[in-house]
Amino acid sequence: MPDLAAVNRMDQDAFVGLLGGVFEHAAWVAWAAWHERPFASVAALHASMMRAVRAVPAETQRAFLNGHPELAGPEARARSLTADSANEQGGAGLDRMTDAEAAAFDRLNAAYRARFGFPFIIAVRGRSRAEILSVFEARLGRDPAAEAATALDEVAQITRMRLDRLIEA
Numbered sequence: 625m626p627d628l629a630a631v632n633r634m635d636q637d638a639f640v641g642l643l644g645g646v647f648e649h650a651a652w653v654a655w656a657a658w659h660e661r662p663f664a665s666v667a668a669l670h671a672s673m674m675r676a677v678r679a680v681p682a683e684t685q686r687a688f689l690n691g692h693p694e695l696a697g698p699e700a701r702a703r704s705l706t707a708d709s710a711n712e713q714g715g716a717g718l719d720r721m722t723d724a725e726a727a728a729f730d731r732l733n734a735a736y737r738a739r740f741g742f743p744f745i746i747a748v749r750g751r752s753r754a755e756i757l758s759v760f761e762a763r764l765g766r767d768p769a770a771e772a773a774t775a776l777d778e779v780a781q782i783t784r785m786r787l788d789r790l791i792e793a
Contacts, residue, residue, distance in 0.1 A: 627792040631669070632662035646673070646786045647779070648706060649691035653677055666791050670784050677776065689742035689775055695756065696721060696729040697743070708786055716748035716756060725753055732760045739764060740771050747781035 631639065639658045644651030656676035663669040677688060693699040693709055696718040705713065713719060721729070736744040744760055751759075763771060 625790065625792045628663060628666060628669070631791055642790065643673075643787075645706060645708065646783050646790065647677065647688075648693075648709065650677075650688055666787055666793060667784075669791070670780075670787050673783065673787075674776075674780050677779070685772070685776070686742060689745065689772070689779075692743050692745050692779075694729075694733040694737070694743045695746070695748070695760075696726060697733050712748050712782070716751055717753050718748070718756075721753065725757070728757055729760075732757070732764070736760070736764055740768055740775075742772075742775065745775045745778045745782075747778050747785070749782075749785060 626634075626642070631642065634642065636655065636658045639661075640651055640654045643654040643657070647653040653673050653676050657669065657672040660672040663672065677685065680688070693705055693713075695713065699705050700710070700713055700718065703710070710719075718729075733744065744763065746756060746759060748756055763774065766774070
């Protein structure tokens with residue numbers, strides 16, 4: 625695990641090699657942040673990465689959000705999630721649900737995608753399946769613009785935890 629000083633010294637290829645997977649299927653975020661080195665803290669690095677995500681046009685943000693897997697969805701069942709997503713969903717028990725829970729996730733995933741046009745995104749670490757389902761149901765009734773902003777806020781929580789596991793403070 626490199627420390628922040630080592631990350632700041634990395635050339636662009638090494639930087640993206642280390643951090644390109646922090647944002648789900650979006651190595652471009654790391655490419656963009658590299659130009660803002662050196663970072664005074666992991667928080668500053670993360671802020672730079674989130675600025676890159678928030679600065680792109682709405683259609684690019686929508687494509688970015690669509691790069692995330694559905695919770696307990698087809699990618700999870702096919703075991704084709706990224707390692708980070710598999711660990712996070714597994715940690716919340718989404719890989720060992722009852723048939724009723726799986727059906728509830730399938731129903732909510734379909735309804736959410738139909739309403740908002742991207743998958744439901746939530747930082748699942750430390751949350752139970754019941755809590756996740758409750759939040760899922762509540763967020764279905766939200767305004768689409770507010771929900772897109774919430775999805776990006778959840779991405780920020782997820783990616784900060786990922787950075788903290790990758791870089792020694």
